[in-house]
Amino acid sequence: MPTVSDLTTRIAERIAAVGQRVAGAAAAAGRDPGDVRVLLATKTLPDDVVRAAVLAGGTLIGENRVQELLAHDAAVADLGPEVHLIGHLQSNKVAALLERSPVACVQSVDSREIAARLSRRCEALGRDLDVMVQVNVSDEPTKSGVTPEEAPAIAADVAALPRLRLVGFMTIGLNSPDRPAVGAGYARLRQVRDAVVGDLPDARHLSMGMSRDLELAVAEGATIVRVGTAVFGARPPAR
Numbered sequence: 349m350p351t352v353s354d355l356t357t358r359i360a361e362r363i364a365a366v367g368q369r370v371a372g373a374a375a376a377a378g379r380d381p382g383d384v385r386v387l388l389a390t391k392t393l394p395d396d397v398v399r400a401a402v403l404a405g406g407t408l409i410g411e412n413r414v415q416e417l418l419a420h421d422a423a424v425a426d427l428g429p430e431v432h433l434i435g436h437l438q439s440n441k442v443a444a445l446l447e448r449s450p451v452a453c454v455q456s457v458d459s460r461e462i463a464a465r466l467s468r469r470c471e472a473l474g475r476d477l478d479v480m481v482q483v484n485v486s487d488e489p490t491k492s493g494v495t496p497e498e499a500p501a502i503a504a505d506v507a508a509l510p511r512l513r514l515v516g517f518m519t520i521g522l523n524s525p526d527r528p529a530v531g532a533g534y535a536r537l538r539q540v541r542d543a544v545v546g547d548l549p550d551a552r553h554l555s556m557g558m559s560r561d562l563e564l565a566v567a568e569g570a571t572i573v574r575v576g577t578a579v580f581g582a583r584p585p586a587r
């Protein structure tokens with residue numbers, strides 16, 4: 349059995365390796381590597397691995413599901429990582445998310461309706477919430493997210509809701525070996541951001557890029573890259 353400290357050391361090495369990749373891509377793009385944060389995507393991981401990841405220096409955690417967020421949070425709450433929701437949010441989970449978890453940002457706002465529901469619940473609780481609008485840049489119908497065409501108008505409406513602060517845009521890139529096509533999708537998200545950031549200066553963040561393609565995302569302006577497998581290894585196949 350590996351000890352907790354073995355696990356922490358191994359994860360710390362992998363986080364450092366991802367940091368090197370980010371730094372290399374930022375340098376190649378003439379960007380400050382300090383402008384890119386690494387979010388650890390912890391879906392399906394056991395609690396002890398999530399705890400080891402936070403102990404290893406993972407200060408930003410991304411969760412796909414509210415139930416799993418709550419379970420993982422119980423294992424890391426004393427360490428105080430920043431937790432973002434990066435998976436589709438069902439309206440019947442909004443209350444649990446805002447009342448029982450420390451979520452700092454919902455990156456996966458994919459409709460006006462879910463934004464309005466978050467806003468109302470935040471008003472009732474007297475709390476603020478950072479949000480991003482998720483955009484589907486790949487035309488893959490299976491992916492959630494608003495279209496790039498409708499994103500600016502939805503962003504303006506979301507930003508106008510009480511208690512929500514729109515901090516940027518998130519996308520899941522095209523899953524393809526065609527790297528120019530993947531990069532074009534990330535450029536599309538940047539264009540959406542650039543179209544609104546004059547009116548909405550808080551909405552400057554771009555959450556894009558995963559283990560397989562983070563360099564492409566950093567080249568197009570990512571300020572958050574979301575990595576799972578590069579740090580934790582392959583996940584078991586989805587059920």
Ligand SMILES: *Cc1c(COP(=O)(O)O)cnc(C)c1O
Binds near residue numbers: 575576578
């Ligand atoms: C799993 C996941 C990631 C990380 O993907 P990897 O390929 O494991 O790096 C990033 N974003 C979202 C929304 C995810 O669900």
